[in-house]
Amino acid sequence: MDPKSINIKDFSYELPESRIAKFPLAERDASRLLFYNQGAIDAHPFRALPALLPADTLLVFNNTKVIHARLHFTLPNGKQLEILCLEPLMPAEYQQNFSSRAKVRWKCLVGGNRKWKTGAIEKTIPSPSGEVQLRASRISRIENAFEIEFEWDNPSLAFGELLAAAGIIPLPPYLNRENVPEDEDRYQTVYAKTQGSVAAPTAGLHFTDRVFEDLKQQGASALYVTLHVGAGTFKPVSAEALADHHMHEESIYIDQQTLAVLIGHLQQGKPVIPVGTTSMRLLESLYWHGQAICAGQPSSFIDVQQWAPYEEGIRPSATESFLAIQQAMAAQQQDTLQGYTQLIIAPGYSFRVCNGIITNFHQPQSTLLLLIAALIGKDWKAVYDFALSRDFRFLSYGDSSLLLP
CATH class of the missing domain: 2.40.30 (Elongation Factor Tu (Ef-tu); domain 3)
Incomplete structure (x- = not known):
């Protein structure tokens, strides 16, 4: 599929106002988890996540912190x-x-x-x-x-x-309410560290120390990266054809040590699953930065354009791409690589790094929903129908899903 020809109206669904979670639950990890596994769909409590993950999973978290913007x-x-x-x-x-x-x-x-x-x-x-x-x-x-x-x-x-x-703290416009004191804590992940976002990476809001301990017991490991979430994440696709949509740009960072861990997991063939669409955009954007280096376009600054993945060119493996980044950083004596990504992930995209995703439920006609459709194909409709028919809570303070294509 050519993503530029996508009609955004094909990625819509009816979201009643009553299904939008206006406030968080009393306990972060008391939310529900929709589990999609190669076409099969089931419901679990979020605390069941560690047992549902593939063996030796590397979970990649976005540690950005929402500022008082x-x-x-x-x-x-x-x-x-x-x-x-x-x-x-x-x-x-x-x-x-x-x-x-x-x-x-x-x-x-x-x-x-x-x-x-x-x-x-x-x-x-x-x-x-x-x-x-x-x-x-x-x-x-x-x-x-x-x-x-x-x-x-x-x-x-x-x-x-x-x-x-x-x-x-700026709350998402679709919550349509004033801030309350609990938002100060609950609209941040428990691992938020690096200031810069105007929106939380909300897939991470469900994680608690108890869940992290269970993940460790199950053999999963955690890695932290930084992508500062911009207000554009809430922007619906207003153009009829995706070709006319201008994707928002976001700032990303990664250091040598984190890159080395990613390379090690890729070399061993272990699954890499991002927590949230922002972590997924960062990982996939890194691949395209490395691809440009492999193609003879070395750069000390990340600059991934919206349609770069859909253009012709060489396609190194994820390991080769990340090794190229590592070598370029070493040659330029860079401990941290930073830059921007405008990457749009839509049906027709071929995933290079990620083997699934943990994410909340997204707005109709949004680039975030397009990302989900790119990962699991037309089954996105079945997933959202399942969630709506079983009273899952939607959007930032809503429930979660684990999607394994």
Whole structure:
């Protein structure tokens, strides 16, 4: 199948509002698990996951941490305005930006932009060292967003500290509710570490220390990578044909040690199963970065374009691709490789690294649903029909699935 010819209306289903989980369960691992195994579908408690995984599975988790990206300001006329920080522009690297004690710039969405006439706007933030004035200025427009410059009057505080104190966690728009205190903890995975996302890698929200211990007892191992989830993950495909859809870009990182573990599992033929669509996009994007190196296009920066996998070219094995990355990193004395991926995984895609996925249930006509269809084919309909008919909870705070094609 040529993915560019896909009609997104073929990947729709009826999702009643009542089936969207607006709040998390009292216990993370008390959710349900749909188990799809080569066409067979069954229901289990999530805690049964370790026993259902193939032997010697390597689970790959996205350890990104959701930032307090929503900032509320009061305009001089008393009206409210919201700035949603999407990605850093200056410094462009996330951790450098968060640690900056001078002015920074971000690509932002501005809710109520028409109410913001001219000039900078300010917000007073309480901190242990006294009140801080945070100032936001519009610099330029970037498509449907803006370049916003932030500056503050206390250089003892880094921007990441200011954001944590002044902002709130951005919940998915389809929850259609205000934040409650429990979101501060429950809209993060228990292993969240690296700040940068505006949305949680929600497949990981079900995991607890108890589940991790059971995984270890069953012989499964865990590996952590980083992909900062952007707001584009919620963007439905509005174009009728997929060829006209512009896939969102997300920032990814991997270090030498993590890459070596992946190579070892691939060389031994052990299954690699990502926890979530973001982990899957990262793993498959790494393959295409390595493929470009094998094709004579060495680069110290990941830059995977939307349609790269569907173009003609050599197709090394996953092991060969990852070894090429490892050798290039060693030659350039890189401990950590970073960059961006715009990869779209849709029916017609040939998986190079992943042997399945653990994931929640996704919105109709979304690129995430296309990814599921790419993995299990037309059976995605049977999976979603099963989940709907048996009262599974959908979307970010909903139930989980283990899909083995």
